[in-house]
Amino acid sequence: MRTLHDNALGLFADELTHLSTQQQYQAVAVTIKGYYGKQWAATKAQADAKQTKQVYYFSIEFMPGRLMASNLLNLGIKDTVEAGLRELGLDPAAIYAAEVDPGLGNGGLGRLASAFLDSMASVGMAGNGNGIRYQYGLFQQRFVDGYQVELPDDWLREPNMWETRKENRAVIIKYGGQVELRPRANGSLQAIYHNTDDVLAVPYDTPMVGYRTGVVNTMRLWQAESVPGRAHNLADKARVDAITQILYPDDSDSAGRELRLRQEYFFVSAGIQSIMTHFKRFHQELNLLPKFVAIHINDTHPAMAVLELMRILLDEEELDWDEAWRLTVATLSYTNHTLMAEALETWPEAMFAGLLPRLYQIAGEIDRRFRARYRQQYGDLLVNRVAPLGDGQLRMAYLAVIGSHAVNGVAKLHSELLKTRVLKDLYAIFPERFSNQTNGITPRRWVQLADEPLAQLIDSKIGQPWRRDPMLLRRLSQYENNDEFLMALNAAKLANKQRLAQVIEHQLGLKVNPQAMFDVQIKRLHAYKRQLLHVFGILEAYLALKKGEKRPPRVHVFGAKAAPSYQYAKAVIKLMNAVADMVNHDPAVNQSLQVAFLPNYGVTLAEQIVPAADISEQISLAGTEASGTSNMKLMATGAITLATLDGANIEIRQAAGERAMATFGLTSEQVAFAQQNQSYRAAAQYEADPTLHRIVDMLTDGSIPGVESEGRMIRTELLDYNDSYFVLADFASYVAASRKLDQLWAEPKAWAKLALANIAASGQFSADFTVERYGRDIWQVLPSQPIES
């Protein structure tokens, strides 16, 4: 701790104990940097010396969460450092809480990207993140009168202690202008650019510390700056700065704006340029590129990697088309993360051509060759449907599939639906490219860090090796009939619920009963995820309690942000808050039913909610949620899943056993059938079920104060637009499944036994295994250090 004092003096010229918590946090962070600094340099040096194949994970979103506790855990010094801090009179929890959570993403896709970086370092894989250093992260959510209000997330207001600016690695990005193709002596074409708008991309590197591997990888985020001497006025500077100023707050929806296109090219071009520079330091032979480099396209936002790599290989490295194409396809791979048709990104050709003229030429040539190559065999119709250019648009998902050697979905069902629906035609042409890679989570963050009571209980029974190899959690099954263990499991959960109850009281001024069942739904607010169905379930309980029925007490906990422009989602938020208000203030029900909608859901809030959940609501319409990952986090901390047969829920059920999950609802086949035959009649459901009828009426008859226009909007969607996400169709079976959980709750040991079945089966959902499968099947890298057990 000597160094900590020195760092405090060095940073602030004052004694540690005189500093603010934020300053103390900074001094501790500098001390931790001292621990991993050498390992970070050594990881790079070793990879260069051994010529380890590098994986570059390109993602427009990253959501690493706070890093201090996780760095300490992964370095293996958390307990020691915490003890030292306490000796100095400092509270480790308060110091951790001074860190800002970088919300550089919207949801699942961004969190998965960060879990992968953590896992790659933790299995000893050379994995690099490549993304954007947004000046403002995802908006901060507040509720005003029950409405979502968005405030800017000025996350860099306090210094970011982990990042290192690498000015010496800056590169130039070119936009606009004209391209002239001049024949070279060797017959190839030289691209000469005129009148381009040039922007400097400066990388900021953040260490990704592996769990007790000594490996420290890098997440590289790029910031846009004016090229020195080239910004002539404030307007020029503002136009450049805008490129990395904000994260688009749209989830599963393409923001069809030129600035977004600029952002995508910005981090793709910067990333590929820096990869090529690094590669060429060691290799002259370009055909070795796929042997030493794998570039992964995380959904379509970085799909221009196909065009940019081609550009560099053709124009700068002077390869011929066929060779450049072969290397590009062999180097790139692509993951799809959504089944929402509206989320398939496309760019108007004119916009694309104006901003990126050379890439547009290359896209045209890829399109021409694709059509010429496959027209005969597959016919004009099919080829037209999936060629990169069509309907005046550049179609990013198709470009990504055509330009990658591997394409995957993120859960078994999702990967099947890609092959049979979303990417069916391309699957017909390239069947060998498709695979499934089910998502994962990092149990280090969600169990070891967020759920210490559970982690310690597990240690006390099966020792610590599960912390490295979560498959060993299976050993817990031997305690399934051990009453003492089952009660201890319930006690650990209760401790977490008491902690969350404090957060709820602090945030909402609402006192909740920690003995009640905590029923949790945490994810982006989207019609397909059906928070509305959950609200209907709450109203069903409300009506029953009003009639005098007895129900075991439940606290419904929500966390959800809506895209600022998504009116329907915002209406559901208002409804959720209005129902919360009504229920929480009604003495006739509030002993048995409470609703806590916590604002500003993100990684940090999730760390408080996840360990406190008894029920995990995963209730998307079957065939709409690609995977889900909160389902995995919640099972790992012993929540019982209330679920449709969608996304990874299906695999969770298979792992934990059918009895350990409460399932309901239409299957994806039934939904598809009803959609194809247009046989679904929402109004008929409404007419047939008196409870449902009553609940839908409550939206507009004044029973729920303050939701007049929102209630009407939602009712219109359900009855006039025929309920696009089958909320009414699944209502009765949802309530039935939920009521079964009420019964189970009456028997604490039986409940704990199912919670245990979930925990014991959760190991397979560690992202460590997911990245190892990617490494084997897609990136062709094998971890240098397999995980030991």
Ligand code: OAK
């Ligand atoms: C975001 C923007 C565009 C396309 C997809 C997303 C996204 O976040 N998708 C989510 O990805 C998660 C990780 O694979 C999945 O678990 C979620 O089901 C999916 O909605």
